[in-house]
Each structure stands twice: as C-alpha cells, then as structure tokens.
Amino acid sequence: MKYREGNMKDHLVGSRVHAIDLFCGVGGLTHGLEKAGIDVRLGVDTDPACGFPYTANNDAEFLLKSVEYITAEELRSVFPEDGIRLLAGCAPCQTFSTYNQKASQSDTRWWLLLRFSRLVRETSPELVTMENVPRLTNQKVFRDFVDDLEDAGYHVSHRVVNCADYGVPQQRRRLVLLASKFGPIEICPESGSTIREQKCSSAVRCTVEVSGIACTIESCRGHPT
Numbered sequence: 001m002k003y004r005e006g007n008m009k010d011h012l013v014g015s016r017v018h019a020i021d022l023f024c025g026v027g028g029l030t031h032g033l034e035k036a037g038i039d040v041r042l043g044v045d046t047d048p049a050c051g052f053p054y055t056a057n058n059d060a061e062f063l064l065k066s067v068e069y070i071t072a073e074e075l076r077s078v079f080p081e082d083g084i085r086l087l088a089g090c091a092p093c094q095t096f097s098t099y100n101q102k103a104s105q106s107d108t109r110w111w112l113l114l115r116f117s118r119l120v121r122e123t124s125p126e127l128v129t130m131e132n133v134p135r136l137t138n139q140k141v142f143r144d145f146v147d148d149l150e151d152a153g154y155h156v157s158h159r160v161v162n163c164a165d166y167g168v169p170q171q172r173r174r175l176v177l178l179a180s181k182f183g184p185i186e187i188c189p190e191s192g193s194t195i196r197e198q199k200c201s202s203a204v205r206c207t208v209e210v211s212g213i214a215c216t217i218e219s220c221r222g223h224p225t
C-alpha cells in the first residue's frame, strides 16, 4: 500500500470502494453492493451453476474456485492500486444452521471461516463484511474470527438483524459483521421499512410499512385477488 494506516482516512476520503465477494453464490450480496455504488470486481464460488446468474445480474467477474485454494496474491491482483478495498465473505452456513444440529467440528466447512480470516490478514483490506446464521455468534470459530480482526487493527461491529426490518419481504434473521480500519463502524439502524406477513389457508398477505405509510399486498393461492 502507498499510505500508512495512520493517515489512511484522510488519504482515502472520496475514494471508491472496490470489493471481492468470496462464497458469492448467485450474487445476492454482490448485487446489493453494486446497487450501493460499490465496484465489485470478482465473485468466487465452487458451484459452477452460480456462474451464469452471477455474471448475468452483476458487472463482476466470476471465478470458479475454492476459497481454500485462493491466494492473497490472486486477490491483490484483482484490487486496483488506489481506492478502498472491501473483502466480503458469506461462508456456507449449513455447518451452523439450526437445521443441522449434528454438524461437528470435523466438518471442513468450519474452516472456511478461518480461511477467510487468513485472507483478511494477508491482504489487509480497509473494510471487511460477512453474514451468516445467528447461531454462529456462539461458536468459538466466530469469536476467534472477531479476535483475529481486532488483533489486526480492525474496529468490529456485529449483530443479528431481521431482514424484514430492512425492507426485505422475508422474516429472516442473520448475523451481520462489519469491520473497518478507519475507526468505529456500526451496522445501520433499521430502514423504517417493515415487512409483516400474515398467512391464512388461501392467501398470503404482506404489509409493508415505510415511514409510517402502510401498503398491503395480497396474493391468493388458487383464488382471484
């Protein structure tokens, strides 16, 4: 890097954020980052079926490769010389999911989070983000992940959020982590858009509230609306 961390903030004011999305899947996170104005350069995933939807819906390149074998050098070559670098990684969550209580520490997917941690240490991006199932919060592998970030000089913030409170039409709770070398960072408060879903035998009724204004959308299975 051309700058020292001490004056990094001043040096980078107004710079564009460039991202790499590890475990990118079909590109949901990449899409959100791009919509937020972030230049996502690359998504990495082992599932070949993700390649087409990922590149059709996003500007980023897709790399079919295991994060286990990605090197810091490869990542560095993707990031431009200037600008703020964001490493994002939503490692597979089956290991920690409540649907998979039998998962053991021998499950190799535990270690994917540690691989991510290693890549953060080796590439030292200014920003890091990850998302996973809430149950991960209580696991040692997650505490180690946070400790490693703090030891490397990151300010870390994480909490469990409900996607419905951010305007997503789904009651889905997720652990979200942000880490920054610029100083304290906070996950933004709820968007003011709340999705409430009511179900009955023949219909799904979804009420969206944005800044106090509510709108109800109703869909009927097998019945005209």
Ligand SMILES: C[S@@+](CC[C@H](N)C(=O)[O-])C[C@H]1O[C@@H](n2cnc3c(N)ncnc32)[C@H](O)[C@@H]1O
Pocket: 022, 023, 024, 025, 026, 027, 028, 029, 030, 044, 045, 046, 047, 050, 065, 066, 067, 068, 090, 091, 092, 093, 112
């Ligand atoms: C929870 S999904 C990620 C979803 C993605 N963030 C999105 O917004 O669409 C986890 C992804 O990790 C991928 N994966 C599993 N093991 C991997 C590995 N060793 N290297 C890279 N990707 C892997 C899976 O194929 C899956 O697409």
